[in-house]
Amino acid sequence: MDLDAYVAEHGGQWRRLDELCRRRRLDAAEVDELVVLYQRTATQLSALRSRSPDPALVSQLSQLVLRARARLTGRPRASWAAVTRFLVSGFPGAVYRAWPWWCGVATAFSLLSFFLIWFVANNPDTAAAFIGEDAATDLVDSGFAGYYTEFSAPTFAFHLWTHNAWLAAQCLASGVLIVPVFYLLWQNALNIGVVGGVMVSYGRADVFFGLITPHGLLELTGVFVAAGLGLRVAWAWIAPPPDLTRGQSVARAGRSAVLVAVGLVGVFAVSAFVEAFVTPAPVPVPLRVGLGAAVWLAFLAYVVVLGRRATHRTPPPPLDPGDHEVVVTTRRGGGQ
Structure with missing residues (x-):
């Protein structure tokens, strides 16, 4: 796998997913986009784990996927x-x-x-x-x-x-x-x-x-x-x-x-x-x-x-x- 070409091809999607995860509120279209990008990034992470020797990139994408999953599943927060x-x-x-x-x-x-x-x-x-x-x-x-x-x-x-x-x-x-x-x-x-x-x-x-x-x-x-x-x-x-x-x-x-x-x-x-x-x-x-x-x-x-x-x-x-x-x-x- 040409890692530089792979990052160049999908890096924009990862940055967009990170941006959506950081937003406080999302409208309906952004929620749909978040779901699609989460699924794509999870698939790409799986491919990188099996083919890429770069642990830093794998760790970065793993954290991104976990944040996206938590945002979608409504991670419970402690509250009074x-x-x-x-x-x-x-x-x-x-x-x-x-x-x-x-x-x-x-x-x-x-x-x-x-x-x-x-x-x-x-x-x-x-x-x-x-x-x-x-x-x-x-x-x-x-x-x-x-x-x-x-x-x-x-x-x-x-x-x-x-x-x-x-x-x-x-x-x-x-x-x-x-x-x-x-x-x-x-x-x-x-x-x-x-x-x-x-x-x-x-x-x-x-x-x-x-x-x-x-x-x-x-x-x-x-x-x-x-x-x-x-x-x-x-x-x-x-x-x-x-x-x-x-x-x-x-x-x-x-x-x-x-x-x-x-x-x-x-x-x-x-x-x-x-x-x-x-x-x-x-x-x-x-x-x-x-x-x-x-x-x-x-x-x-x-x-x-x-x-x-x-x-x-x-x-x-x-x-x-x-x-x-x-x-x-x-x-x-x-x-x-």
């Missing part, structure tokens, strides 16, 4: 409007639509945790078998309360935030396998049951519930939502709707799960703040519990009110975009 839509309808709507799943998880988890607290409290030998007599005594005397003041509040809050977000991510990611979700929930229920049972058996139920309630309401609700969405993905695989294939059903449930995962990052940030700054605060227990309960009720109201409104206004999330052919549309006479 998108963030607002996510907070007002996307996240609460996804959580609201899955309420039977996470409410079911919350009910089963709570019943199991309270049963374990009752069982351990009424069977002291069980607590000794789990953590040992010395550890139980230390837990009651100072260990449980000291956990909330061992580190500085900002460090503690960051640790809690990342830990809970990772736990939720595990529940969502492993939901399709079912067993890992139940294992993670069992581990947390067992921990609450053993610690709570030991505290109750030593007559320190007020300390246990006074410290765990302010942050636990919101924190555990976030875990329940993650576990419920994870199990919902598994059910989408087991029993897909009649109008969807198994893969499409899992794709739809997976999109909701990813949407919720992003929102839960904020939920766990709030619960971590409450646990680090409110739970150990030297204020009366009713005030701490009241603040935690107010934050929890505000989250539930946010999900119910905005989620119901979003669900009634919009259909369920679409299938994964990969299941459909990408169609580029343009408006005649309008801006790009």
Whole structure:
């Protein structure tokens, strides 16, 4: 290939395509021209890659083709409007639509945790078998309360935030396998049951519930939502709707799960703040519990009110975009 002759022949088209990509707005004729030049340049780039040893020219044309493709496909841009839509309808709507799943998880988890607290409290030998007599005594005397003041509040809050977000991510990611979700929930229920049972058996139920309630309401609700969405993905695989294939059903449930995962990052940030700054605060227990309960009720109201409104206004999330052919549309006479 005579590279100089090839560049001389097609260089004008490449410069015109670059000019169109840089323009802020295009009319209908210019959009049509952009499409034609993009197709031609992509073909010419393919020819150059196979015949030309000039990497600089290939790199230059590759960038030009990518810019043209992004202009045609309407590359999404971050905007406050998108963030607002996510907070007002996307996240609460996804959580609201899955309420039977996470409410079911919350009910089963709570019943199991309270049963374990009752069982351990009424069977002291069980607590000794789990953590040992010395550890139980230390837990009651100072260990449980000291956990909330061992580190500085900002460090503690960051640790809690990342830990809970990772736990939720595990529940969502492993939901399709079912067993890992139940294992993670069992581990947390067992921990609450053993610690709570030991505290109750030593007559320190007020300390246990006074410290765990302010942050636990919101924190555990976030875990329940993650576990419920994870199990919902598994059910989408087991029993897909009649109008969807198994893969499409899992794709739809997976999109909701990813949407919720992003929102839960904020939920766990709030619960971590409450646990680090409110739970150990030297204020009366009713005030701490009241603040935690107010934050929890505000989250539930946010999900119910905005989620119901979003669900009634919009259909369920679409299938994964990969299941459909990408169609580029343009408006005649309008801006790009």
